[in-house]
Amino acid sequence: MKAKLFVSKLNQITKALISMTPAQREVVHQSIQALDTDIPIDELIQPLFDAKSQCPHCYSSKFNKWGKAGGIQRYRCINCSKTFNNKTKTPLARLHKSHIWEEYAHCMELRLTLRQAAKICEINLKTAFLWRHRFLQAQAGKNDDKLSGIIEVDEFFLAYSEKGDKKLTLPQQARKRGGDIDKRTKEGQVAILLSIDRSKHMIAPILSADTFSEIAINFTENIEENSVLCSDGSWAYVKIAKQKHCDHKRLINNKIRVMDNIYHIQTVNGAIANFKAWVNGRMKGVATKYLSNYLAWFKESSAKLDKQQILLSAYGRQQYDGT
Ligand SMILES: [Zn+2]
Numbered sequence: 001m002k003a004k005l006f007v008s009k010l011n012q013i014t015k016a017l018i019s020m021t022p023a024q025r026e027v028v029h030q031s032i033q034a035l036d037t038d039i040p041i042d043e044l045i046q047p048l049f050d051a052k053s054q055c056p057h058c059y060s061s062k063f064n065k066w067g068k069a070g071g072i073q074r075y076r077c078i079n080c081s082k083t084f085n086n087k088t089k090t091p092l093a094r095l096h097k098s099h100i101w102e103e104y105a106h107c108m109e110l111r112l113t114l115r116q117a118a119k120i121c122e123i124n125l126k127t128a129f130l131w132r133h134r135f136l137q138a139q140a141g142k143n144d145d146k147l148s149g150i151i152e153v154d155e156f157f158l159a160y161s162e163k164g165d166k167k168l169t170l171p172q173q174a175r176k177r178g179g180d181i182d183k184r185t186k187e188g189q190v191a192i193l194l195s196i197d198r199s200k201h202m203i204a205p206i207l208s209a210d211t212f213s214e215i216a217i218n219f220t221e222n223i224e225e226n227s228v229l230c231s232d233g234s235w236a237y238v239k240i241a242k243q244k245h246c247d248h249k250r251l252i253n254n255k256i257r258v259m260d261n262i263y264h265i266q267t268v269n270g271a272i273a274n275f276k277a278w279v280n281g282r283m284k285g286v287a288t289k290y291l292s293n294y295l296a297w298f299k300e301s302s303a304k305l306d307k308q309q310i311l312l313s314a315y316g317r318q319q320y321d322g323t
Pocket residue numbers: 055056057058059060077078079080081082
């Protein structure tokens with residue numbers, strides 16, 4: 001297409017887009033994504049493997065090619081004599097049927113339920129469940145986005161759930177379980193902090209209690225100094241804003257909703273409502289021990305990451321293994 005023609009077409013498209021509702025624009029967005037050509041997964045992963053160029057067992061950089069298995073290149077380490085391929089010791093390692101992963105990652109991108117994803121990929125529910133959490137592990141708990149500019153923050157609660165955990169039937173037994181799983185504050189509630197800036201960076205740490213110190217630990221390090229912090233009336237944020245030299249806009253319940261037309265917490269509250277509707281509605285509730293996986297998933301799909309990025313982030317976890 002010639003440049004002049006392209007410009008006139010582009011103007012028509014832009015005009016049409018402006019006249020659409022957000023829902024109609026989303027349909028257009030999905031059509032564009034469907035046009036994007038896909039790179040086969042091995043082509044996607046091989047450059048990452050080549051860049052690291054080390055044995056996943058002993059981290060030696062000295063290894064040789066060692067034949068192929070199922071069309072996939074194998075290698076043998078000169079130092080430890082073990083063999084491996086480009087997925088060994090990554091979350092993708094023991095997942096077979098790699099041609100279906102891409103389809104599955106696409107289902108995750110669309111935030112489909114297990115049953116829907118299993119049907120589309122023609123795999124059983126157990127496999128669908130295993131894959132979901134393998135793919136999500138890589139992102140879970142990674143709340144390292146730095147927020148800046150206008151930052152909105154709020155907390156919310158979800159009911160504690162042991163969904164799917166058949167071994168735990170007695171409530172007394174359940175309470176004895178400690179560690180990360182048992183992040184409860186009020187009776188039967190899990191507190192989550194959600195914060196978004198206007199460039200759509202997001203963090204969503206699970207708090208072990210809805211207290212100032214928990215909020216401070218999980219939030220202070222993730223905001224840039226001299227930002228504008230929009231929160232509700234909670235005192236925790238007054239201290240944090242002061243500490244980080246942020247201009248603080250407190251939207252105190254029901255009295256003020258928007259200040260100077262731009263300062264509000266409606267984006268973060270919208271995201272919280274979406275997350276709750278998704279986990280409690282479509283997903284029919286999720287187990288608390290998997291909550292950080294779902295938050296990561298939500299964060300990724302809100303940022304409109306695509307299936308290739310889901311697969312790449314799952315692969316990239318190799319770098320953090322054993323450290
Ligand atoms: Zn080795």
